[in-house]
Every structure is written in C-alpha cells, then in structure tokens.
Amino acid sequence: MGLIEEIERRRTFAVISHPDAGKTTLTEKLLLFGGAIHIAGAVKSNKIKKTATSDWMEIEKQRGISVATSVMGFDYNGYKINILDTPGHQDFAEDTFRTLTAVDSVIIVVDVAKGVEAQTRKLMNVCRMRNTPVIVFVNKLDRLGNDPFDLLDEIESELNIKVRPLSWPINQGDRFKGVYNIFQHKLDLYTPNKQVVTESVAFDDVNSPELESYIGEEDASKLREDLELVEGVYPEFDVERYLAGEVAPVFFGSALNNFGVKELLDCFVQIAPSPRPVQTQERLVKPEEEAFSGFVFKIHANMDPNHRSCIAFVKVCSGKFERNVNYKHVRHNKMLKFSSPTAFMAQKKETVDEAFPGDIVGLPDNGGTFKIGDTLTGGEVMHFKGLPSFSPEMFKYIENDDPMKTKQLNKGIEQLMDEGVAQLFTNQFNGRKIIGTVGQLQFEVIQYRLLHEYNAQCRWEPIGLYKACWIESDDAEALEMFKKRKYQYMAVDKDGRDVFLADSRYILDMAQSDFPKIRFHFSSEF
Numbered sequence: 080m081g082l083i084e085e086i087e088r089r090r091t092f093a094v095i096s097h098p099d100a101g102k103t104t105l106t107e108k109l110l111l112f113g114g115a116i117h118i119a120g121a122v123k124s125n126k127i128k129k130t131a132t133s134d135w136m137e138i139e140k141q142r143g144i145s146v147a148t149s150v151m152g153f154d155y156n157g158y159k160i161n162i163l164d165t166p167g168h169q170d171f172a173e174d175t176f177r178t179l180t181a182v183d184s185v186i187i188v189v190d191v192a193k194g195v196e197a198q199t200r201k202l203m204n205v206c207r208m209r210n211t212p213v214i215v216f217v218n219k220l221d222r223l224g225n226d227p228f229d230l231l232d233e234i235e236s237e238l239n240i241k242v243r244p245l246s247w248p249i250n251q252g253d254r255f256k257g258v259y260n261i262f263q264h265k266l267d268l269y270t271p272n273k274q275v276v277t278e279s280v281a282f283d284d285v286n287s288p289e290l291e292s293y294i295g296e297e298d299a300s301k302l303r304e305d306l307e308l309v310e311g312v313y314p315e316f317d318v319e320r321y322l323a324g325e326v327a328p329v330f331f332g333s334a335l336n337n338f339g340v341k342e343l344l345d346c347f348v349q350i351a352p353s354p355r356p357v358q359t360q361e362r363l364v365k366p367e368e369e370a371f372s373g374f375v376f377k378i379h380a381n382m383d384p385n386h387r388s389c390i391a392f393v394k395v396c397s398g399k400f401e402r403n404v405n406y407k408h409v410r411h412n413k414m415l416k417f418s419s420p421t422a423f424m425a426q427k428k429e430t431v432d433e434a435f436p437g438d439i440v441g442l443p444d445n446g447g448t449f450k451i452g453d454t455l456t457g458g459e460v461m462h463f464k465g466l467p468s469f470s471p472e473m474f475k476y477i478e479n480d481d482p483m484k485t486k487q488l489n490k491g492i493e494q495l496m497d498e499g500v501a502q503l504f505t506n507q508f509n510g511r512k513i514i515g516t517v518g519q520l521q522f523e524v525i526q527y528r529l530l531h532e533y534n535a536q537c538r539w540e541p542i543g544l545y546k547a548c549w550i551e552s553d554d555a556e557a558l559e560m561f562k563k564r565k566y567q568y569m570a571v572d573k574d575g576r577d578v579f580l581a582d583s584r585y586i587l588d589m590a591q592s593d594f595p596k597i598r599f600h601f602s603s604e605f
C-alpha cells in the first residue's frame with residue numbers, strides 16, 4: 080500500500096466526555112467491534128476518577144497500566160483506527176488538552192439525563208481552537224432523560240456548535256425501542272439486555288404503515304412527527320461543514336447495551352477525516368509529503384525508582400517514520416535514530432518498523448531527550464504549533480526540604496515540567512519558584528515523584544494567587560513600565576517568557592484597564 084492509501088485509511092480520534100457519561104464504556108464497545116479486545120471490562124485501567132482526590136497512589140498504579148491504553152489501534156473494514164485515550168480525572172485535564180492536539184477528530188459522549196456538563200464544555204473549547212470535527216453520541220437512552228429536541232438545543236448553545244441528528248430515538252428509559260437511523264435509512268430496534276441491535280430493518284419511508292408493526296401506533300406517530308420536525312429544523316447534513324468543525328452530527332444510543340455503537344462507528348469511518356495538514360511556525364505540513372515529521376504531545380514516565388524511563392508519544396504528521404533511520408531532533412539540533420519504537424495495537428505495545436501519518440509511535444527516552452512540543456523531522460528545521468500551556472488554576476511555592484539535594488531537586492523539577500506535569504514560574508522579585516497546576520493531585524504527584532525518582536525532598540508553601548497570564552506588547556517601553564510597576568508580581572515561565580501573577584480578579588481587571596498597551600494571554604500560545 081502506498082503512502083496516500085495508508086493516510087486515507089487512518090482515523091485518529093479521541094472519545095471525550097464529562098466523567099461518568101460513558102466514555103470508557105463506549106471506547107470498549109468500539110474496541111470490541113474492531114476485534115481489538117474480546118471481553119467487556121478490559122478497558123478499566125484509565126478509570127481513575129472514582130478514587131477522587133485523596134488516594135492518588137492508587138491512581139498512579141493505574142496510570143502504570145494506562146500506558147497500554149494510551150493509544151488503542153485496530154483495523155476495522157480496511158480502516159486503521161487509532162483511539163487516543165484521555166485521563167478521566169479532571170485534575171489531569173491538561174494532559175487531555177494536549178492529547179486533543181494529536182487527534183484529527185473527536186467523539187463527544189453526552190449523558191441523555193445530565194446533558195452538557197462542565198468538563199464537556201472545557202474540552203469543546205479546546206476542540207474549537209483547532210476546528211476539530213466533532214460527532215456527538217447521546218448515551219444512556221435506556222434511562223429516562225431529557226427530551227431530545229431540548230437536549231440538541233442545549234448542545235448547540237452550550238457547546239457553541241450547530242448540530243444535525245443522524246439518528247433519532249424512539250422513546251426512552253423502560254420504553255426505549257431503538258432509533259431511526261437517518262444516515263442509513265434504517266430502523267434499529269432495541270431489546271433490553273441483548274447487548275446488540277436486535278433487528279435492523281431497511282426503512283426508507285417512515286410513512287409506510289409497516290412502521291406500526293415494529294414499534295406500535297403511539298411511537299410510530301411520534302417518530303413521524305419528530306422526524307418531520309428534524310427535517311424542518313435542521314439543514315441537510317453537510318460533510319464539509321462537519322469537517323470544518325461547524326456542524327456536529329448526533330447519534331443516540333446506549334453504550335452499555337452496545338446499542339447504536341456500530342452505527343456510530345460505520346458512519347464515523349465514512350465521514351471522519353484522515354490526518355490533516357498541520358501548521359508549523361514555518362509552514363503548513365501536508366501528510367502526503369515524503370519526508371517524515373512529527374511532534375511529541377505526551378510523555379509518560381514509569382514509576383520504577385531504579386530505572387527512570389519515559390515514553391515520548393509522537394504523532395506522525397507527514398511521510399513515513401522508520402525504525403533505525405536518523406531523524407532530526409529540532410530543539411537539540413541533533414540527528415537521532417530509534418531502535419525500538421513502539422506502536423500500540425489494541426492493548427499491546429509492540430516494536431514497529433514503520434508508521435504513517437495519523438499513527439502514534441512511542442519512543443523510549445531514558446535521559447530527558449524529549450519534552451512536550453518537540454519536533455522530529457527528516458532534516459528540515461520546523462516547529463509544530465498548537466501545544467499551548469493553559470493558565471493554571473492553583474499555585475504553591477515549592478521549597479527545598481533537603482539542602483544537600485538542591486541539584487537533584489532542580490533537575491527533577493525541570494524534567495517533570497518538560498513532561499508537562501505542571502508549570503513552573505520563577506518570581507523575578509524574590510527568585511522563588513512557583514508551581515501552577517489545574518488540580519490538587521498534581522502537587523502530590525510532584526512531591527512523590529521528586530522523592531522517589533530524584534531522591535529530592537520538597538515542601539509546599541501557600542501563595543495567594545488568582546491567575547498567571549503571559550504578557551506581551553508591541554510597545555517595548557510600555558512593557559518595561561508595566562514590569563517595573565508590577566515588579567513584585569512578575570515571573571518568567573520555564574522558557575523565559577514574561578508572566579504576570581495576579582493575586583485577585585480585581586487586580587487583573589485593573590491591570591488590564593490601566594495598561595491598554597499590554598496584551599494578557601491565558602494560554603502560552605499567542
């Protein structure tokens with residue numbers, strides 16, 4: 080198979096949702112269809128959310144397993160599917176944001192009863208930054224939930240995207256009878272606990288009296304009414320608008336009962352994009368270019384104290400990646416070759432000889448070779464964009480608790496930051512180091528890992544901060560003036576960029592209105 084064919088058959092995506100909407104269940108069912116796993120219950124390893132905040136050791140144990148489910152690749156009807164897993168716990172949201180930079184589309188799971196929830200909104204905002212195409216799967220139709228029209232309105236307004244139902248539910252909860260598959264003109268019937276679509280009937284004309292024989296009079300007339308309204312309210316499905324990230328097709332089903340999942344998958348492989356061109360600082364890179372290029376979007380460290388090792392996850396963006404061929408590590412300006420790159424098929428990791436755009440390869444890294452955002456190429460100097468850090472929400476001073484181990488501590492902090500565990504800001508006024516995170520858990524993770532992997536001890540001290548934001552200005556004088564006036568609140572991030580530490584919302588608002596020539600950014604890429 081040539082490069083073009085390999086690219087066209089690849090679908091690299093993530094399933095995202097608010098915890099408990101059914102992401103794990105849906106992922107598992109997709110894998111079952113791909114023959115990647117054979118029993119239900121195999122994808123529990125990344126389910127870390129239920130341990131909540133206290134027991135993060137348990138979480139880390141599971142994280143060790145979760146490297147296997149970081150990427151789940153399988154073949155389905157001639158397509159090569161790569162599902163990128165994202166952590167369930169919202170304290171690891173930053174990890175999820177970065178993973179979303181490596182996918183070509185997403186499936187969002189929404190619970191029919193709970194509707195759009197907080198985490199879904201946040202994740203959608205990240206998708207919107209790259210106009211990532213989105214398919215919505217409304218889950219748990221076997222339970223009573225919202226009216227589908229109300230839910231679609233909610234999705235449109237809360238997620239700020241147009242929707243287009245491609246299936247339509249027939250009743251809900253105990254009386255759920257299945258869906259009318261608008262995409263394939265079929266009637267898919269549901270029987271509770273059967274774990275499959277029990278009957279699928281080609282059904283072009285819902286006005287045919289035959290409909291009654293399948294779903295009864297009441298539901299038949301309701302379905303006809305609903306479908307008429309659907310066709311009246313929502314414009315015809317337009318694949319181009321979906322690919323542009325403007326319209327999200329919507330499917331209804333029940334992941335737990337494996338209902339509507341195959342239909343979703345069949346539509347997905349048809350309409351979802353294969354790897355798309357990617358922007359670098361220098362130029363747009365097309366997947367079909369002959370020269371290999373890719374970027375590191377995730378680094379996974381193992382927790383073995385005797386053997387510090389990481390896997391850098393590289394998304395192949397163009398050309399063919401090959402084992403034992405020299406590639407340029409652009410940041411280090413060095414040629415490197417990799418003797419044991421791994422690919423992720425189903426739940427196994429195996430050494431691969433080649434990989435194509437859309438694929439993820441794991442590169443073992445024992446010495447801090449990689450950091451998030453690094454670019455590998457066939458030789459050209461370019462830098463992939465689109466891996467921003469987001470303004471963190473929690474801050475603490477990190478202090479050395481063992482003066483004999485300063486070097487170890489500094490090295491540990493640097494490497495953990497390169498891995499993207501949290502963000503480091505150095506206060507310019509007093510030189511103290513501040514760690515910013517999106518959740519409490521990361522502080523515990525950092526402290527534990529510094530001790531066990533670097534033999535360094537840290538302690539946390541409180542700091543009252545509201546937000547850290549990156550600042551810039553076209554007017555060098557105005558920037559200097561700002562930095563002088565706010566000198567106690569100025570810091571630099573790990574790349575030496577100016578960061579303003581606002582201790583309250585009021586202070587931030589004031590700074591923004593008092594210094595109109597300064598631009599304040601809440602993500603590191605601007």
Ligand code: G4P
Binds near residue numbers: 096
């Ligand atoms: P998540 O990854 O998005 O956090 O959700 P997950 O798949 O773990 O699902 C959350 C809960 O919702 C699970 O129940 C799961 O069985 C249930 N669920 C998923 N899909 C459906 C569905 O279509 N219908 C119904 N009724 N339930 C569904 P749990 O009791 O919390 O966990 P478990 O003990 O079953 O694993």
